[in-house]
Amino acid sequence: MEKPDFTIDRRKFLKITGGGLVVALVFKNFSAVAGDIRHGTPTLPASEVGAWIRIGEDGLVDVYTGKVEFGQNIRTSLAQIVAEELKLPMSSVTMIMGDTDLVPYDAGTFGSRTTPQMGTQLRRAAATARDTLVEMAAKKWGTGVAGLKAEDGMIVNGSGKQKLGYGALTKGQQILRTIPDDVPVIAANDWKIAGKSVPKADGRLYISGKHAYVSDMHVPGMLYGKVLRAPSYNAKLVAADTSKAEKMPGVVLIRDGDFVGVAAPDVVTSTRALEMISASWQEETGQPSNGEIFDYLVKNATASGNETGADNKGDVAAGLSQADFQHAQTYHINYIAHVPLEPRAALAEWNGGKLTVWTGTQRPFGVQEELMRAFQLKKENVRVIVPDTGSGYGGKHSGEAAIEAARMSKGAGKPVKLVWTREEEFTWAYFRPGGVVEVAGGVKKNGTITAWKFINYNSGSPGMETQYRAANQQIVHLPSKTPLRQGSYRALAATGNVFARECHMTDLARGIHMDPLEFRMRNLEDDRFKAVLQAAANAFGWHGPKPAGHGFGIAGGFEKGGHIATCAEVSVNEDKEVKVLRVTQAFECGAIVNPHHLENQITGAIIMGIGGALFEKIEFARGKILNSSMSAYRVPRFNDVPKIDVVLLDRKDLPSAGAGEAGIVGIAPAIRNAILDATGVALTTLPMIPNGTLA
């Protein structure tokens, strides 16, 4: 990744802010933002992340951030945080997001880091702005700052007799402030706007179909692009006869090596032009299929170098020999797709030597770099703008559609919009990695874990560490060769790793005839983890009555700053049909910024998790995706949703952490453990029951 450039950002800042205003902002070392996400959320001093706040002469506030809105509702929650500190109504705050020409560098919107990092930054930036406004008023009135306070967009003196609006105070001045690390912020207990269920920003635009997603955009003279796709992965183009397409009125053909695209004034024509191209390909043979994928991943694994890392201690073999009960199991995680309802889309326009691309990406600055590389452009000649997008779940980190649209626009000499079809999104994006997880554990009759061995092949390291106490442990991630392009996903590999760990914990508990909740509690030191387990169990009625054929399961985890525990009840009938009846999930991520949106996010994570738990699976063979459509790849629908209770623990004494990801990790093991409780059948593969019944 290119090192962020302070001077560019400074120029950008001056460009935006030329006018009367106060700005509180900061930036020293942007690269720290991109830090290691494996060990949760790194804490950063406020002065290291770039975000800025502009107070206009009209008293309205613009907040500039590189974060993007994909449905997390951060356009709302970040504005709440700023409004809170600046003592302004929500209607006075506008978020300017994800436009590389306007906002400071940001590594991307992922890893549940918007709230803990950007939220913290903006909170401190807004607090600094507030303090600056107080100082300015004091100077104007010739008094000290004591007794002055910010209130409803104004600075008011102690008697309440003197008042000055922010706009009047800042008029005609340019002030640059660095945020002090110790700037006083408003305690969560005193929040009036943050901590409340403020409705979604611009909600009315969305329910009236007026918000323009990238796929909805239109600029004058725009053409609609289509791209010729290979029949399978790694296929090489041998020949393409484009003569018929080129003869169609209005059609422009763009050819650049293996890239063949067509653009036309309407999408029907460009689609037809694409069909008119006859191409021959040389396909790569010997690509593995679903049937052999798990053996393939294990066989092709390579040492990661962390076999003797911090997660390893003691002697696992010795620990196992001390156990009263030993249990080893291999868990399998299939590749799954993100299926954002809005497929990848981009609209590209060249103006002189400058390229502007509107596209739905979680990494606007990352895509800017991809475009710089693809077209040999300088940073100041590439602008990426991300309108609020139709979801991503970790699946839109990359700029494929942006590059394709830019290439066609360059060739056509006109703006070109490209919207991927559902089949393209299923085939040419990337997947949540498949993986194999081998777990061996040993436990004494009193519940003491004597040994814990956990090896992940390919799917990744997030969520591998265990919070349960084990005297001897070995935790290893072994990367492998993947036949499918793999990448980020909501909670990354944690879903599979937490599945393996929480299945195994319940199996160990059963091996010594101990209640699975009690077994977990005995081996935990983290009070926050214990609190969510207890809260979920209480709300669920863990020790309550259970009808015949029903089972209860429990699971928990800690991910990206969020603590989560999930209880599930399932029923299994004589035909071995499994029904998930109800789910109770407790969640704690520090001080809650927006309770309604948090509950929505947690509920949504459970529902998305049900898909990967029960039936979502990418089928592939010979370099082809076999279920690349919505009718062939099943995602959760209304009828798949059980009764869901979310219990939110609001820890106002703790900093707010992220909440977009952790909510997904508990549902699969909770359901699996409930099925085990009901039937004695221990499932070990995700998805567990693709056709709804036990084998």
Add this chain to the structure above:
Amino acid sequence: MPVRVNLWIMVISVNGVEHQITADPDTALLTILRNHLELTGSKYGCGEGACGACTVLINGRPVHSCITPVSAVAGKDITTIEGLEKNGRLHAVQEAFLAVDVFQCSYCASGMIMSAVALLESNPSPSEEAIRRAMNGNICRCGTYPLIIRAIRHASQT
């Protein structure tokens, strides 16, 4: 062999306004709405009638516009999300979705609301089971289903 182009001139009525369009009769209604008429509220999600993002009403009934040929709707009343608002006032179902604050990314919103409008027209106070059945063709990948059900119940009570 030249590319065969089969163009018809058709009149379709969208949100009470008649439009004369020239298009291949097999063109999907969704394409006509989005690209010819610039009514982009109806969304593309799957192209095979499996996700509901493109749902519009034809004579009051919910239809997947991505698999409906435009020639099949000539002379019928087409209502899209843009047609629900009357004189600056939102439809009661839109009001309910707004009041419940349903959505995350909202890409499914138009299709959800159109399907909900159709449901409540035919069954003004549906049970939760009836809501699930009627709405099962609409996908919300963000998983806001429980709030959608709540919003539909809210609308049915107002």
